[in-house]
Amino acid sequence: MTHPSKRKIKIKEQERDNYGRFAKKLRVADNWGDDDDSGWDDEVDMLNEKDKYELVWSDNTHLERKKRGPYLAGKTKKSTYFDKYGPSGCFTKAAKGTAKITIFINKHRSTPDDFEEVLDDMEDEEQAKLDLNERIEILKIELKKQQNSLSVTEYNKKRAIFEYLRRLSDNDGKGKVKATLPDQKRELTEFERGEIIGLWKKGHSERNIGEILGHPKSTIHDTITRYKNSGQITASSRSGRPLKLTERNVRQLVRTLKEDRQQSLEEMTKKFSESLSISVSSNTIKRTLHSEGFFGRAGKRKPFVSEANRKKRLEWCRERRDWDDEWNFIIWSDESRFMIFQNDAHHWVWRKPHEKYDVDCLIPTVKSGNQGVMVWGCFAKDKIGPLIQVSGSINASVYMGILENTFLPFYNSLENNSQYIFQDDNAPVHRARTVKQWKEDNSIIDFPWPAQSPDLNPIEHLWDVLERRVREHKPHPKNIEELMVILEEEWNKIEPEILTNLVESTYYDSHERPDVVKYQELFLDKIYDYVKFMAKYEGENMEQIPPTLGPNDKEIILVTHDECVFYSNDGKQGVWAKSGELPLRKKGNDRSIMVSEFLSEECGRLKLNAQQIQENPSIPKEARAYLQPGKDREGFWTSEHLIDQVKTKTIPIFETLFPNCIALFAFDNSSNHAAFKSDALVASRMNLKPGGKQPKMRNTIFGPSNQHQSMVNENGEPKGIKQVLIERGLWKNGLNADCQLCKDKVDDENRVDCCARWIISLQPDFLGQKSASEEVILEAGHKCIFYPKFHCELNYIERYWGAAKRYTRENCNYSWSGLQHTVPAALESVNTITIRKFARKAWRYMDLYRKGVTGKLAEYAAKKYKSHRCIPDYVLAELNK
Ligand SMILES: [Zn+2]
Incomplete structure (x- = not known):
C-alpha cells in the first residue's frame, strides 16, 4: 500500500480558486492560528475580503439567517458557561470593568471606561461610510467606462460588488439585502439536502430548485451530484485530524499548552517535538489544538466581550434604542445556583452563576454533598414570577418541564399576556429544538438575545438582591432544605419597585434620571459663571484670546484631571483558549502603569520649563504622578494619593506657572475623588x-x-x-x-x-x-468642580488618553521595560495645540448642552462644527428645526 507523498497531502489541503488554480490563503494565519470564534466575523470582514470571493445573490438570505438562529450562526455554539463567566466565574468580575452596553441604547452617549474605543468606533464608522460612498462612485464610473472592454465574468464580478456596496449604503449602511458567500461558508442541514433531492426527484431542474429553496446553484449541484454518485444525502464527513498524534500525544500537547497559555505556536511546536523527539509540523500542532477546542486569540485586557459580539450587541441595542414601554412586556428568566458555605462561626450563602454547565467550576472547598440549590426563576417588570428548585442537571426535557409547569401558569396569570415576550439566554439547553417547538406550540415569543450578555439581563441583579437578603436572613439556613425555603420566602418578598428599578437601571437612560439632569444643569451654570474669566483658544493654531478682566478680577484657568492605566499586555500577544473562552492573562505578566495627570489649555501638561526648574528648586518638575498598581507592587491608587498629588505637586506648580491666577480643578465623579476626610459629615x-x-x-x-x-x-x-x-x-x-x-x-x-x-x-x-480633595483645594484659595456622571465627553483628558494609548499601541513592544519607556513618551507625544483642540471639543459639547441640544443631535453638531468652540446661533436655529 502506498502512502500519498507529503507534497500530495499539501496540495490536497491547499485551497483552489474558481479556476482551479491554487488560491492564496484568505487570511494570513498568524502565530496564533485562526480565530474560529464566530460567524459574525465573516460579515464584518466581508467588505475587506469581497474581491476574493465571487458574490452570489439570493433574495431570501436574510430569512435563512433567521432560521438558523442569529446567535448560533457561527461554527461554535456561543453561549456556554465559558462565554459568560470564564473558567471559574472570573469574568463576572471582569465584566464589571467593561462599559455597560446600555450606553448604546441610551439616547445620550456615555461611558467612562470604553470611551476611547467608542470614539474610535464612531470615527471608523464615519470613515467607512465615506469610503463606501466613494467606492460606489468609483465603481460606477469604472463600470460605465469599461463595460465594453471587460470580459463578461469580470464585468459581472465588478457589478456584483457595486450592487452589494450600493445596497449596503442604503438605509445608512444597514442595507436590508445581504450577500452570502458561496457555500464554502455554510453547510446545509440534512433536511435541507433532503428537500433538494426531493425536488430533483420530482423533475425540477437544478436552477429551478435553487430558485425555490434559495440556495446557491453550486450547492444544489453538489448535493445532487453526491446523491447520484453515492446515493447518500449526508455530506461526506470533513476530514478530521490526521492521526499523526496518538491520544497520549494529544493529552501531552494539551498539558504543554496549559502550562503556559501565552506561548506561541512555534514555541509549542518546538517544545513538543523536542520532548517526543519526533518532528511535528506547526500545522499539525495547530490542527490538533483546534480539534481539541483550543484557538489562539488575541489576549485582551477586557475579555468579556469579543469584538464580533460587541458589534452584535451594539446592533441589538441600536435596534432597541427607542424602546420604552416595550421593556414592560418582557419576562426575564434565568437559572442560578446558591450554596451554603460554612466558615466556622458564619454561614454564607454564596452564589456562583451559571456553573451549571461546567463541572470543573464546582469549588473544591465546598464540602461534598453540599452542591447547593439550583433554582430557576422569572419576573416581569412589575411582577415577581415563580422561583423553583431544579434538581439534577438541566437538559432540554427538564427545561421544558419548567416552562410547562412553572412558567406557563405565571404567563397565563399576566394580564394581556399575549403582549409579553420571553427572555432566556442562549444556553444550548434553552435553544434545543424541542424547546423551540414547545414555545411555538404555546405561542411563546422568544426575545432574541445577544451572546455573552448577562449584563443585559436584569435578573442577574435580582440574583444579587436575593443573595444579599438570604445572607441577612436569620436564622441562617443550616442545610439545603432550609436554604430553599428561605430563598423562596425572600424571593416572594421582593418589592415590585425593585423589579421596576432593575429593569430601568439596565435599560433606561441614566442621563435622564432627574438627579443627573439637575446636576448637569448645575455644573454647566457653574462652569459658565467662570468662563468670562477664562482665556479662549481659537483659530487654526488655537491661539490664546485672553479674557477681559476688571481691576479686581483674577484669571481663572480650568485644570482637568483624570487617571488612566496602561497595561503591559495591551499588545498583540495572544493566549490559547478554548473556543468561547477568553482567559485573563496570567497575573504575573500583567504589569501596568497608572498615570494621574492634570491638563490645562493654557500650558497643556502642568510642568515647569528648564528655567523655572532652576528658579524653583523646591517645586516638583511636573504634576504627573505614576503608580504601579498591584498588591505586590505599589498598592492601589486611593484618594490619599490624589490629595497628596494635588497638595505637593499640582497646586505648587500651578502657582509657579500662573501666579495671580485661580485654578478651577475639574474632577470626574469617581468615588476616589469624592472621598471624605475622616471627620466629614457622612x-x-x-x-x-x-x-x-x-x-x-x-x-x-x-x-x-x-x-x-x-x-x-x-x-x-x-x-x-x-x-x-x-x-x-x-x-x-x-x-x-x-x-x-x-x-x-x-x-x-x-x-x-x-x-x-x-x-x-x-x-x-x-x-x-x-470631599477631601475639594477641601484641600478650597483651603489653597482655588476652586473645584466635578464633572456630571456619564458625561466623559466633557472631560477632554479622555481624548488625551486615547491619543496616548494609540501611540503606545503603535510604538510599544509591551514588555515591561518597553512600557516604562513608552508611556511617558506617549504622553509627551500629544502637543499643546492638540490638547487645546481636545478641549475645544469638550467646550462645544458643553455649549450645546447648555443650549438644550442633547443626545445624538449634540453628537452630530459637535462633530460637524469642528472648528467652533461655541455653536453659532444660526446653526443652532437649524438644528432645532
Ligand atoms: Zn431608607
Missing part, C-alpha cells in the same frame, strides 16, 4: 446609637437660624444618628437605621423619611459636605 459612617466604631465628626450647624451642633456627646463619644436627629427635631418613633429600599439603592425622589440614615443624609450640612 451619614453612611454613622451608627444609630452613640459610641462604637463610628468616627467623631466635626461640629456643624443646622436649621434656619444656623444653630450649632456638636456631633459628640458629653462623654466624648460620637452621638449617633438618633441623638443628632432628636436634637434637630427630626426623630420619629419606630425609625429604623436603614430600610430595604435604601439598602437596595433604589432611587426615588419622593422618598424622604423611610429610615434614619436617609433622613440625616438629606440634611443640608450632610448634603453639602465637600
Whole structure:
C-alpha cells in the first residue's frame, strides 16, 4: 500500500480558486492560528475580503439567517458557561470593568471606561461610510467606462460588488439585502439536502430548485451530484485530524499548552517535538489544538466581550434604542445556583452563576454533598414570577418541564399576556429544538438575545438582591432544605419597585434620571459663571484670546484631571483558549502603569520649563504622578494619593506657572475623588446609637437660624444618628437605621423619611459636605468642580488618553521595560495645540448642552462644527428645526 507523498497531502489541503488554480490563503494565519470564534466575523470582514470571493445573490438570505438562529450562526455554539463567566466565574468580575452596553441604547452617549474605543468606533464608522460612498462612485464610473472592454465574468464580478456596496449604503449602511458567500461558508442541514433531492426527484431542474429553496446553484449541484454518485444525502464527513498524534500525544500537547497559555505556536511546536523527539509540523500542532477546542486569540485586557459580539450587541441595542414601554412586556428568566458555605462561626450563602454547565467550576472547598440549590426563576417588570428548585442537571426535557409547569401558569396569570415576550439566554439547553417547538406550540415569543450578555439581563441583579437578603436572613439556613425555603420566602418578598428599578437601571437612560439632569444643569451654570474669566483658544493654531478682566478680577484657568492605566499586555500577544473562552492573562505578566495627570489649555501638561526648574528648586518638575498598581507592587491608587498629588505637586506648580491666577480643578465623579476626610459629615459612617466604631465628626450647624451642633456627646463619644436627629427635631418613633429600599439603592425622589440614615443624609450640612480633595483645594484659595456622571465627553483628558494609548499601541513592544519607556513618551507625544483642540471639543459639547441640544443631535453638531468652540446661533436655529 502506498502512502500519498507529503507534497500530495499539501496540495490536497491547499485551497483552489474558481479556476482551479491554487488560491492564496484568505487570511494570513498568524502565530496564533485562526480565530474560529464566530460567524459574525465573516460579515464584518466581508467588505475587506469581497474581491476574493465571487458574490452570489439570493433574495431570501436574510430569512435563512433567521432560521438558523442569529446567535448560533457561527461554527461554535456561543453561549456556554465559558462565554459568560470564564473558567471559574472570573469574568463576572471582569465584566464589571467593561462599559455597560446600555450606553448604546441610551439616547445620550456615555461611558467612562470604553470611551476611547467608542470614539474610535464612531470615527471608523464615519470613515467607512465615506469610503463606501466613494467606492460606489468609483465603481460606477469604472463600470460605465469599461463595460465594453471587460470580459463578461469580470464585468459581472465588478457589478456584483457595486450592487452589494450600493445596497449596503442604503438605509445608512444597514442595507436590508445581504450577500452570502458561496457555500464554502455554510453547510446545509440534512433536511435541507433532503428537500433538494426531493425536488430533483420530482423533475425540477437544478436552477429551478435553487430558485425555490434559495440556495446557491453550486450547492444544489453538489448535493445532487453526491446523491447520484453515492446515493447518500449526508455530506461526506470533513476530514478530521490526521492521526499523526496518538491520544497520549494529544493529552501531552494539551498539558504543554496549559502550562503556559501565552506561548506561541512555534514555541509549542518546538517544545513538543523536542520532548517526543519526533518532528511535528506547526500545522499539525495547530490542527490538533483546534480539534481539541483550543484557538489562539488575541489576549485582551477586557475579555468579556469579543469584538464580533460587541458589534452584535451594539446592533441589538441600536435596534432597541427607542424602546420604552416595550421593556414592560418582557419576562426575564434565568437559572442560578446558591450554596451554603460554612466558615466556622458564619454561614454564607454564596452564589456562583451559571456553573451549571461546567463541572470543573464546582469549588473544591465546598464540602461534598453540599452542591447547593439550583433554582430557576422569572419576573416581569412589575411582577415577581415563580422561583423553583431544579434538581439534577438541566437538559432540554427538564427545561421544558419548567416552562410547562412553572412558567406557563405565571404567563397565563399576566394580564394581556399575549403582549409579553420571553427572555432566556442562549444556553444550548434553552435553544434545543424541542424547546423551540414547545414555545411555538404555546405561542411563546422568544426575545432574541445577544451572546455573552448577562449584563443585559436584569435578573442577574435580582440574583444579587436575593443573595444579599438570604445572607441577612436569620436564622441562617443550616442545610439545603432550609436554604430553599428561605430563598423562596425572600424571593416572594421582593418589592415590585425593585423589579421596576432593575429593569430601568439596565435599560433606561441614566442621563435622564432627574438627579443627573439637575446636576448637569448645575455644573454647566457653574462652569459658565467662570468662563468670562477664562482665556479662549481659537483659530487654526488655537491661539490664546485672553479674557477681559476688571481691576479686581483674577484669571481663572480650568485644570482637568483624570487617571488612566496602561497595561503591559495591551499588545498583540495572544493566549490559547478554548473556543468561547477568553482567559485573563496570567497575573504575573500583567504589569501596568497608572498615570494621574492634570491638563490645562493654557500650558497643556502642568510642568515647569528648564528655567523655572532652576528658579524653583523646591517645586516638583511636573504634576504627573505614576503608580504601579498591584498588591505586590505599589498598592492601589486611593484618594490619599490624589490629595497628596494635588497638595505637593499640582497646586505648587500651578502657582509657579500662573501666579495671580485661580485654578478651577475639574474632577470626574469617581468615588476616589469624592472621598471624605475622616471627620466629614457622612451619614453612611454613622451608627444609630452613640459610641462604637463610628468616627467623631466635626461640629456643624443646622436649621434656619444656623444653630450649632456638636456631633459628640458629653462623654466624648460620637452621638449617633438618633441623638443628632432628636436634637434637630427630626426623630420619629419606630425609625429604623436603614430600610430595604435604601439598602437596595433604589432611587426615588419622593422618598424622604423611610429610615434614619436617609433622613440625616438629606440634611443640608450632610448634603453639602465637600470631599477631601475639594477641601484641600478650597483651603489653597482655588476652586473645584466635578464633572456630571456619564458625561466623559466633557472631560477632554479622555481624548488625551486615547491619543496616548494609540501611540503606545503603535510604538510599544509591551514588555515591561518597553512600557516604562513608552508611556511617558506617549504622553509627551500629544502637543499643546492638540490638547487645546481636545478641549475645544469638550467646550462645544458643553455649549450645546447648555443650549438644550442633547443626545445624538449634540453628537452630530459637535462633530460637524469642528472648528467652533461655541455653536453659532444660526446653526443652532437649524438644528432645532
Ligand atoms: Zn431608607
